[in-house]
Amino acid sequence: MISARNLVKRFGLKSVLRGLDFEVAEGEFVGLLGPNGAGKTTFLRILASLARPSLGRVEVAGFSLPEQAAQVRRRLGVLSHQPLLYPDLTGEENLTFFGRLYNVQNLPERIRNVLALVGLEGRGRDLVRTYSRGMQQRLAIGRAVIHDPDILLLDEPYTGLDQDASAMLDDVLRKVTAEGRTVVMTSHDLVRAQDLCSRFDVLTRGRILASASRQDVPPDGLQAFYRRSVSSLEPGRAGAHDG
Template structure:
């Protein structure tokens, strides 16, 4: 069974949670207030700044000389054929691996030297859920929340489960969930620590149409709140509809970097398929 995704709250648990926490607990949370201040100053910097980025795996160049920026708060789509290097680029951006050559900065922080700081500000939705199947949705979120040093991981986890419409299944093991429900918990996990950049690697893969619609809306709402989104996707039409910017990778090189409004589906397909 694939449950239809429903947004139960008009308001997403904001990534400016300091006020909400203060209101709920009566205590100020200096870490979060500090993070908020940092996020405001960091808003001036591009979310992603890549200069001459190369990545070689097993002696094979996967990414070649990538130079591009993704402005803060921008919704960008990353397109390309299978094997073009989309997943590798997202792994670089999430600091799961480092560039072989070139410089990569996330909100002004160098990916080689400031990995931990960068990780505190990014959320990643991958091909796989990155969840523990034997733990419940709530246990997963509380566990990851604690690793991110959240002051109230239980409250945050329930807020996010409410946001993704799974609060009634909070105590059920993830292994009992449908693909769509797992994807929603995965989104909640990526948002736990209030990231400023959301990296999504084909988040619609395997979802039914209503679930795709809801995940689309969740991501659009997060972007409206100021979160930069980089969406790796195969669906050109959907990407042009959702994103402001389009980046096309072809054989590890940046083949196109343009505003979505200036492009047609045919143009993008031509760039992807060109030999």
């Protein structure tokens, strides 16, 4: 579903991605882990066709980027740091706006289904600025799936949510992903990643230098896997190799 080969992204003289390779098969739920500044957001923005790689090849859902960005966007749902919602419109009006952008058929029915999917039935007629942060995040997920995309890219979806809101987001993500979608999610929250993801990739030094499938990581073992993956690459440690 997603393939990136030898991806390089530079900002001026700084190389953020340095020959990154990444493959995702249909139905996988990949947790993209890595320290702050590793390039996770940059990489997701390239997959979402919101930024161009300096070098390398990207294919998403069988289309090449950046040439076929329009086809890719139709198959993608993206949740980024900004919720991309209009606070002075109602939840329904927001979904109507984004549904029309994507030319969604039977939109009123689709909106009812999406509001139910994200647990906002009964709140669709309220202004988004009256929603809690957790409700806004769930509506943002509704917005991201309104056109029934095959692939979801989620950048730190739990940021700023309290415990209850995070638990609700867990339920929503489970439902949304149970529909057979392919998901790539960045997260600092290793407990949630361990629960949700079928695979864990660690982005450090501009590449994916460690990857493990869910079966390979013991319960509660993601923290240890992550620490190992990151610390073996710090300069001055045994086995360190600078790229």
